[in-house]
Amino acid sequence: MANAPVDPTALAASLRPHGESVMLPQAAYTDPAVLAWERRNFFAGTWTCLGRAEELAAGTTHFATTVGDIGVLLTFSDKPRAFANTCRHRGHELLPQGDSSERRAVVCPYHGWSYDLDGAVKAAPRMGDTFDPSPYGLTELPTEVWQGWLFVNALGTAPPFSEHVGGLEDLVAPYRPEALTLKARHSYDVASNWKTIVENYHECYHCPLIHPELCKVSPPTSGDNWNLPGAWVGGLMDLRPDAETMSLDGKSHGIPLPGVDPRTVNYVGLFPNLLISLHPDYVMTHRLEPRTPRLTAIECSWYFPAEVDDPSYAVDFWDITNREDWSACESVQRGADSPHFRPGPLAPAEDAVYQWVTMLARGYLGKSLTQ
Structure with a gap:
């Protein structure tokens, strides 16, 4: 495939080792030509999630x-x-x-x-x-x-799906999301580039300043990130000792999912557009669809065991958290539109963001997403 209309010298700066690298250049977040290239090569050219088959x-x-x-x-x-x-x-x-x-x-x-x-x-x-x-x-x-x-895969030229999903299979399978039932769905239009939303999802460096509800039930410095095969990024965070799940009071009003770790929440993003949050008692997804360089449609869905009647304990928590994130992402977008914007460095804790950015940079240069 042809390289993206992004300065390769700037991409080289994003591909430096973690601790020396910077974020993607401004054009990646603002240029319609870049989004047009992404639609053809990242969305049509790889494996895009369209939703639940049923x-x-x-x-x-x-x-x-x-x-x-x-x-x-x-x-x-x-x-x-x-x-x-x-x-x-x-x-x-x-x-x-x-x-x-x-x-x-x-x-x-x-x-x-x-x-x-x-x-x-x-x-x-x-x-x-x-x-x-x-x-x-x-x-x-x-x-x-x-x-x-x-x-x-709308172009029909992507590598096999098994290679695309890679090591994510073993992390998601214990939660058996295919056996869970849709209990709630919210749709959001976020005035931000789709990549900024994914970058925000993959770090909790921002959590102490904008997510007081989250920090009450999950330490923002907890957990670790994976480095496994596949076109995906992700990691886990711990629950506080007195918390059962991610909810406003930390209590679960649902049913524990059998065979999963009851003390952690896993946050994974399968390229290009599916974010999967795996909780001890429910699974939440965000499915992204870029509309313009500065607008992304997001479908947020909550899946529970069929017996659960009231999902509001999880939906209310994440709707608040989502809106806090969307506000931050929209501010980042306004900053990226400034003529004074320059790509910034990554904190040590932003290693998942580093994995995401380098995946994108390799893709822009016509290289494999999964190397």
Whole structure:
């Protein structure tokens, strides 16, 4: 892939050893050309999370979305599939972006070509008796359902998903998120670059100043970060001795998840857009979608055992914490827009941010995300 429109000399400064490096250059957070490159190469070109597979399939057989900058048609029959949202006759969109259908066939509205949900041509009207439709099935794109979430590689050129997820598999699997039930969801529009939001997520250097509620139940200097294979970053933090989970009073009003550490919370970010927070009694995710260099849509979801009736103890805590984070990220964005902005250094405790920044810098330079 072509290198990103980011100064390679500035990226070299971000790739220096931790303790000598600085953050990404200003263009990475403000330049529309950089975001356009990211949409094609980071979002369409790797494995983007579209949400929970069972939720996406509910009430539909197929619908149209965009992954990065590429139109994608998802179909649901024996399994989820993804196809280029492009008719093989003349290229017309099969469905407009955001539209869905419950029909058992995908029908192009231009000339009436139709396709089975597995992508094979079902009918090609008035093409003549000798026409063979078999070479003209929809262009299928790689998909993967992992821990209940659906991922799509819209370019079709990414390394295998197993390589992408790497060592994260063993950390997430004990929580069995695919067996948990969605109990709450909040949507936020944050006036900040998507990468700033991820950087904020991966450090608690800021916690003593802006998260008093969090610091009451989890020491901001606790825990450690992992350095395992895969295109992801993450670490864990401890709960205080009198806390059972992340809630305003530290108490859990849910059900402990069997087989997980009851004294830690794990915070992991799977590139490019899924943040997974693993608690002793629930799983929370943030799914990010950049809209502009300065605006990110965030879908925050809380998953619990089905028996839990009231998730508010966790939702209330994290809604407060989320909004504290969003305010900080928006201030960082305003600062990044200043003509006086210069990339700053990283504190020793910001080693997960260092991993994230160097992953991005390698990607901008056309190198592997997972090395």
